[in-house]
Amino acid sequence: MEAALYDPRGGFYATGGAAGRHGDFVTSPEVGPLFGQLVGRALDRWWSDLGRPDPFVVVEAGAGRGALARSVLSGSPASASSLRYLMVERSEALRARHADHLDVVGPAFAFGPPLPDDDDDGPGAATADGPVVVSLSDLPSVDGPVIVLANELLDNLAFRVLERGPDGWLEVRAAAATGNSTAIVELLVPADERLAAYADRLVTDVPVGARIPVQDAAAGWLRRALDTAGRGGRVVLIDYAATSTMLAHRTWTDWLRTYAGHERGGHPFERLGAQDITADVCVDQLARVRPLTTDRTQAEWLTDLGIEELVDEGRRIWTERAHLGDLDAMRARSRITEAEALLDPNGLGAFRVLEWET
Ligand SMILES: C[S@@+](CC[C@H](N)C(=O)[O-])C[C@H]1O[C@@H](n2cnc3c(N)ncnc32)[C@H](O)[C@@H]1O
Numbered sequence: 483m484e485a486a487l488y489d490p491r492g493g494f495y496a497t498g499g500a501a502g503r504h505g506d507f508v509t510s511p512e513v514g515p516l517f518g519q520l521v522g523r524a525l526d527r528w529w530s531d532l533g534r535p536d537p538f539v540v541v542e543a544g545a546g547r548g549a550l551a552r553s554v555l556s557g558s559p560a561s562a563s564s565l566r567y568l569m570v571e572r573s574e575a576l577r578a579r580h581a582d583h584l585d586v587v588g589p590a591f592a593f594g595p596p597l598p599d600d601d602d603d604g605p606g607a608a609t610a611d612g613p614v615v616v617s618l619s620d621l622p623s624v625d626g627p628v629i630v631l632a633n634e635l636l637d638n639l640a641f642r643v644l645e646r647g648p649d650g651w652l653e654v655r656a657a658a659a660t661g662n663s664t665a666i667v668e669l670l671v672p673a674d675e676r677l678a679a680y681a682d683r684l685v686t687d688v689p690v691g692a693r694i695p696v697q698d699a700a701a702g703w704l705r706r707a708l709d710t711a712g713r714g715g716r717v718v719l720i721d722y723a724a725t726s727t728m729l730a731h732r733t734w735t736d737w738l739r740t741y742a743g744h745e746r747g748g749h750p751f752e753r754l755g756a757q758d759i760t761a762d763v764c765v766d767q768l769a770r771v772r773p774l775t776t777d778r779t780q781a782e783w784l785t786d787l788g789i790e791e792l793v794d795e796g797r798r799i800w801t802e803r804a805h806l807g808d809l810d811a812m813r814a815r816s817r818i819t820e821a822e823a824l825l826d827p828n829g830l831g832a833f834r835v836l837e838w839e840t
Pocket residue numbers: 495501502509510511512543544545546547549570571572573576619620621632633634635638639
């Protein structure tokens with residue numbers, strides 16, 4: 483999975499795979515600007531709770547081509563002038579698109595060069611007017627408190643797959659098919675003791691043949707993100723999520739999915755590098771890293787942030803301006819359909835918003 487998604491020469495994300503209408507799947511920021519506008523409201527709340535720090539550091543991990551950053555900033559949040567918005571994206575191809583629509587500066591400029599203060603206390607950090615936007619390949623090491631935000635990142639981090647055998651846990655591995663040098667087949671090997679013991683702690687009483695993902699890369703990433711957030715910061719992860727027990731009782735092809743060009747793909751070993759590979763994020767595995775502060779649905783979170791109010795405003799503008807058919811009228815109408823998608827209880831609305839206050 484690691485190579486299929488991220489190999490610099492052939493990996494899905496390294497060679498053009500992406501979220502978006504012209505990409506391979508649609509995520510909340512790619513539905514339209516409404517999601518980013520609401521994330522901007524959340525940022526303003528957290529900024530206020532922190533006592534309106536300047537700089538106010540926000541790290542968006544797995545930023546893709548930068549759609550969320552773009553709509554957060556176009557919504558002109560109150561915290562904008564203090565904002566240091568650090569986009570973190572592993573794919574070089576996607577990072578290259580960050581400057582297409584955003585004024586991106588080098589990391590050295592994010593916090594301004596030291597400038598002489600008016601008083602005699604020596605040099606202080608320049609408080610250049612924000613927002614300042616930076617594009618990075620990995621989580622930064624910056625002074626906290628930091629807000630670390632990620633939409634649909636953890637479901638894309640490589641996981642192991644374990645299968646319950648008659649005598650214990652087996653690990654599902656990838657192996658070259660004999661006699662055919664290009665095909666890859668499943669190879670079941672006894673899981674090592676540590677892994678098997680971990681699986682036993684995650685799920686009990688599962689039928690033979692049941693499979694679960696072991697999301698150790700996601701857990702490791704969360705540890706680093708909590709560190710980056712620092713004291714008083716926050717990690718907020720938005721994703722499709724479940725528990726290990728729930729997944730053990732579902733058919734594995736239902737929770738381990740592949741996508742390409744807006745269609746479900748085939749077995750994850752097929753068309754390596756040409757399809758996305760993903761799985762529901764196991765909240766219980768993340769909670770073992772650190773217990774969550776809150777876990778709610780995206781619909782609940784967006785409602786709390788005032789999505790209904792923005793939709794009502796959209797309806798009013800549409801009613802007043804529909805006969806003009808101008809850009810404002812079109813934007814207002816689009817806001818209504820975007821909200822339906824973002825709140826859909828059978829789709830994006832059912833995603834979980836997982837928060838850790840640090
Ligand atoms: C499903 S896409 C989501 C993109 C965007 N957040 C959105 O919602 O449209 C996941 C993104 O995370 C990136 N990614 C994967 N591992 C990463 C890591 N360790 N650090 C930063 N980005 C990563 C991938 O390259 C990909 O662009």
